[in-house]
């Protein structure tokens with residue numbers, strides 16, 4: 001695995017592979033890697049000859065009260081995991097390499113960024129789309145892989161790629177869960193043991209909504225209610241939102257009359273967790 005910090009080095013390694021006829025898949029990350037990220041790398045390997053991964057804790061996607069400074073940065077461990085996973089290039093730039101002095105551009109993807117997390121994290125998706133656009137420009141991948149746990153992020157990136165005519169396929173990867181159902185996240189390490197146990201209620205609520213949908217319930221309030229009920233039964237959890245939305249547009253769906261995304265954000269203590277399930281009428285939870 002080649003590891004580079006400079007954008008020019010990443011650019012020339014990737015350009016060399018493309019010029020040699022290799023296809024290139026890209027997995028952007030903020031590090032603190034876990035099995036969820038490694039599943040993205042495996043999908044990237046299945047899709048392309050070469051795999052590039054970036055580790056960049058993007059300051060532009062954190063709000064002033066969020067965890068930018070305390071976000072975990074175990075670079076050596078991450079690098080070993082990626083090398084073992086057969087990654088060809090690790091691009092781990094310092095902030096000034098991505099956002100040099102005078103950087104003046106913000107990409108704002110209006111539609112899918114406006115609901116769900118949008119109002120609670122002002123500027124977050126602008127930060128995500130801007131950094132991804134810069135990274136896509138450096139790496140020039142044929143395929144980029146994003147996890148479905150951040151379903152809104154995936155929808156925003158898909159919209160940006162379509163709107164800006166970026167010649168690249170965006171692939172969504174299934175959520176990877178712990179044995180007890182908690183979605184894998186770099187932020188799970190912030191949970192104390194009591195919060196960790198209660199956090200399993202989030203997935204339990206989504207599964208309950210899936211069972212309701214499988215048995216014919218299509219009313220969004222009732223489906224969302226299953227998540228509300230599961231979360232509100234746990235004293236250490238606090239629901240920020242739960243909503244049934246269109247999986248591409250991220251707009252509310254009052255009725256599950258086609259595939260819908262039931263998405264939720266929940267605080268476990270001070271740690272904000274997101275999770276979701278794709279529901280189909282009469283079938284319940286479905287995988288991508």
Ligand code: PAF
Nearest residue numbers: 028029030058128131150
């Ligand atoms: O999902 C993440 O880890 C980040 O939002 C991403 C896509 C790497 C952009 O910083």
